[in-house]
Amino acid sequence: MSQKKDEAIVNIIADYEKLANLVLRQLDTVEKLIASGKLRLDDSVQEDFVKNEEKINKLEVKLSEEVINSIALYQPVASQIRKLMSCYRITISLERIGDLALNIVKLMRRIENEEVYTSLSGFISKMMNLSVDMSRRSMLSFLNQDMELAKWTIKSEVIVDEFNHKMLKKVAERVNLLAEDKNILISFINIKEMAASIERIADHAANIAEASFYSFEGKDIRHKRN
Amino acid sequence: MAVRRTFRKRILINYLAVFSIFSLVVLAYQYDREKHYRTAQLENTLDNISEFSHRYIEHKKIFETGDFRSLDTLKSLLPISNTRLTVLDLTGKVVYDSFVANVEHLENHLSRPEVQKALQFGKGSSIRLSATTNQKFYYYAKNCHNYYVRTAAVYNVDIINFLKTEHIFLVFIFFLFVLMGILFHFTTRRLGDFIVKLKDFALKAGQNEDISKMDSNFQDNELGVIRRQIVQIYDNLKTAKDELTTEKEKLYGHLQVLNEGISIFSPEKHKILANSHFIQFINMISEKSTISAEHIFTIPEFRKVLEFVDQYRENELPALNKELPQLEYTIEKSEKFFHVRCIIFVDRSFEVLISDVTKPEKQKLLKQQLTSNIAHELKTPLSSIKGYLETILNNPNIPEEKRKYFIEKAFAQAERLTDLLNDISLLNNIEDAGGLFEFKAVMLKPVIHDVVENLKHRLNEKNMDCVVDVSKEIVVNGNESLLFSIFQNLIENSINYAGNNASITIRKYLEDDKFYYFQYCDTGIGILDEHLTRIFERFYRVDYGRSRETGGTGLGLSIVKNAILLHKGEISVRNRPEGGLEFLFSLSKK
Missing domain, CATH: 3.30.565.10 (Histidine kinase-like ATPase, C-terminal domain)
Known part of the structure; x- marks a missing residue:
């Protein structure tokens, strides 16, 4: 039985790796799109992007079931339960990150005033780079049981937060100047939404890192950073 | 694994079977002996009666008188009531029978087996079903020189009587049976307990649970020895395993904090382990995000590694004592330099090492730049000095004032050159020989x-x-x-x-x-x-x-x-x- 249990856990981790890679591919696509300064993906890329999102959703369901089954069937010991529960939490976050990536792409299509976007895209791009880096490191930290990466991600969340607040200030200044122009206002709000989504990615990355921390340390550090 | 029947039950069943068979055999043997004994006893009684009858006939001279009916008195004297007494002459003709009055109707008895035996050996016996009474009779014939005396009694040595007469023996057997059963019950229970304990113990050991603290109520017999041996083997294995795990963890920890990226792959190109630096380096090089080390095989920059590995997958590997095949090269990617090394091991698994050599590479570039800078900086004043001196040499008639001006200029440049050389040497001293x-x-x-x-x-x-x-x-x-x-x-x-x-x-x-x-x-x-x-x-x-x-x-x-x-x-x-x-x-x- 213990052999079957080990096998089940190995399978779960392999599926996690697959899911994480898929999500990272989505993030890469968004990151490149933002860096390119364009507002919409090429058609073929867009198609892939949507397909991947479906794959992510399916994989998330599969993974969650596997986790629950293995807990129910194989009576894992404490450290294994920690690992499985962390994987479960991470899976939920990964799926959310996937959704947010799709959200960002959708929101970008709705930006009508390209000029406004261009003036802020460098800022957004930096924010995205950091968020993707955080996501990558947090996912890797769980796979490799690397505490340093997890700590780094958790600390970095503050920076992305700050980015988001600065953005609000910048936007506020602009809105005062061009109060009449609705079009611009809408564009701004959309960009702001984008930034919020990116911020959420970073947030999830931190969640993943916390779960990964819990998995090997057994300490729950949710909502008590430092 | 389901145990169909416990060890103890099996022992008990086997014992019962063996003991039952043993009892039956003893019973059968006893029965046979008893039968023989009774037959002998019967024969002895009949012989006595025959002898008695013979004496009686001699004494009364019945054969001479032919008054065989007087033998009827003998019949009433005999202790066994239903004993049949027959007297035959030498030709086999019946002259008297205690059961039949009219002896003339009886057939000749010479062919009867007991009579035949008596004819030859002096006496003989036979067991037959009597035609007249339809009962099993034991016939005994005795040769008395000029006539035969034959006696017969109902042959009745069956088991019922035997059981009746020998019930003490049966009770004894039964008692023995029960006693042995109880004895066995207790011994097998002890044995069974030991074995169950041993089984639980072995099961726990098999499931990697801690067995050293288990109740050690094993006595100092073979089972105790087995238990001690199991514990010892288990302990040895556990120590070895723990040591290996610690070593592995140490190695892993070491690999994680290493500044190099390292990954080990199986011959089938599956990741065995990869540290975080490795993943981050391949992310940097491919400019795509992934957390799988296997991703390396899809990156164009690592095609060389792939070809190298494939080449050695098919080819013979060098003998053990030779050096392992290695591949080394440097990748330049967006102003960063990575040194890649691939080593194939004897079992065809391989490791890929990636190290960030941007700093040393950059330093190398900087040094080159510096050297050319120094050369350039030195050249400028030197060519000025050369220019002024050339002017003076080529124009001997140059006015004194101008000549002085050029010499002063050349001197200033020479001063500058000295300053420069002083600065360079000072800087080098600070950098390379700060300790001085x-x-x-x-x-x-x-x-x-x-x-x-x-x-x-x-x-x-x-x-x-x-x-x-x-x-x-x-x-x-x-x-x-x-x-x-x-x-x-x-x-x-x-x-x-x-x-x-x-x-x-x-x-x-x-x-x-x-x-x-x-x-x-x-x-x-x-x-x-x-x-x-x-x-x-x-x-x-x-x-x-x-x-x-x-x-x-x-x-x-x-x-x-x-x-x-x-x-x-x-x-x-x-x-x-x-x-x-x-x-x-x-x-x-x-």
Whole structure:
């Protein structure tokens, strides 16, 4: 039985790796799109992007079931339960990150005033780079049981937060100047939404890192950073 | 694994079977013996009766008289009532039968087996079903020279009687059976308990549970020995396993903190382990995000590795004692350099090592740049000197005034060359042989005072003044000539670039347990922000065309920075909001 249990856990981790890679591919696509300064993906890329999102959703369901089954069937010991529960939490976050990536792409299509976007895209791009880096490191930290990466991600969340607040200030200044122009206002709000989504990615990355921390340390550090 | 029947039950069943068979055999044997005994007894009785009858016939001379009916009295005398007595003459004719009155009707008895035996051996017996009474009879015939006496009794040695007569024996057997059963029950229960314990014990050991603390109520018999041996084997294995795990964890931990990226793959190109640096490096190189080490095989930069591995997958590997096949090369990707090394092991698994060699590579480039810079900087004054001297040599009739002018110019350039060489050698000394500078307590105020005195003339030329706000008590741990260079180069920098009428301030603004913090600032034109980060680089000039005229070597601030670093201090630079350049630096206390 213990052999079957080990096998089940190995399978779960392999599926996690697959899911994480898929999500990272989505993030890469968004990151490149933002860096390119364009507002919409090429058609073929867009198609892939949507397909991947479906794959992510399916994989998330599969993974969650596997986790629950293995807990129910194989009576894992404490450290294994920690690992499985962390994987479960991470899976939920990964799926959310996937959704947010799709959200960002959708929101970008709705930006009508390209000029406004261009003036802020460098800022957004930096924010995205950091968020993707955080996501990558947090996912890797769980796979490799690397505490340093997890700590780094958790600390970095503050920076992305700050980015988001600065953005609000910048936007506020602009809105005062061009109060009449609705079009611009809408564009701004959309960009702001984008930034919020990116911020959420970073947030999830931190969640993943916390779960990964819990998995090997057994300490729950949710909502008590430092 | 389901145990169908416990060991104890099996022993009990086997015992019962064996004991039942044994009892049956004993019973059968006893029965047979009893049968024989009874038969012999019967025969003995019949022989006695025959003998008795024979004596009676002789005594009464019945054969002579032929009065056989008188034998009927004998019949009533005999102890066994239903004994049949028959007398035959030598021809086999029945002359008397105690059961049949009319003997003439009886057939000749000579052919009867008992009579035949009696004819030959003197006596004989036979067991038959009697035609007349339909009962099993035991016939006994005795030869009495001129007649036969035959006696017969109902043959009745069946089991019922036997059981009746021998029930004590049966009770004894049964009692034995029960006793042995109880005895066995207890022994097998003890044995069974041991075995169940041993089983639980072995099961626990199999499931990797802790067995050392299990109840050790095993006695000092073979089972105890088995248990001890199992514990010992288990302990040995556990120690070995624990040691291996610790070693593996140590290795893993070591690989994780390594600055190199390392990954080991199975021959099928599946990841066995990969550290985080490895994943991050391949992410940097491929510019795609992944957390799988296998991703490396899809990156064009690593095609070489793939080909290398594939080549050795098919080819024979070199013999054990030879060196393992290795592949090494460097990848350049967006201004970063990665050194890649692939080693194939004997079992065809392989490892890929990636190290970030950007720093050494960059340093190499920097050194090359520096050498060409130095060459260039040396060439400029040298060609000037050469030019002036050539002019003088080629024009012997040049007016004295002009000649003097050229010589002065050439001398100035030679001075510049000396300065340059001095600076280069100072810089090299600081960098490569910092240990050679003698460090001691130095009073800072006189040093700065000397520097200002030295440069007074040049300061006055530019109408600059220098305010030194450093108290006498400040003593730093440093090298006097290096400290001299620091302030000289800072002030020269201001003289050369700040512009006329600038004012210089040197002051200590802070101190803590270990350091004094100094501010050096001028009120000059400052430097554009984009140059600020680079002004400490060697030969870096804000304005290449103009600044060489003003006389600097381009090494001054490099010397300042390196000298301060050698003093374990730090230096930073910024433009002051109110204009002018400001350096903030620290020097360690005595």
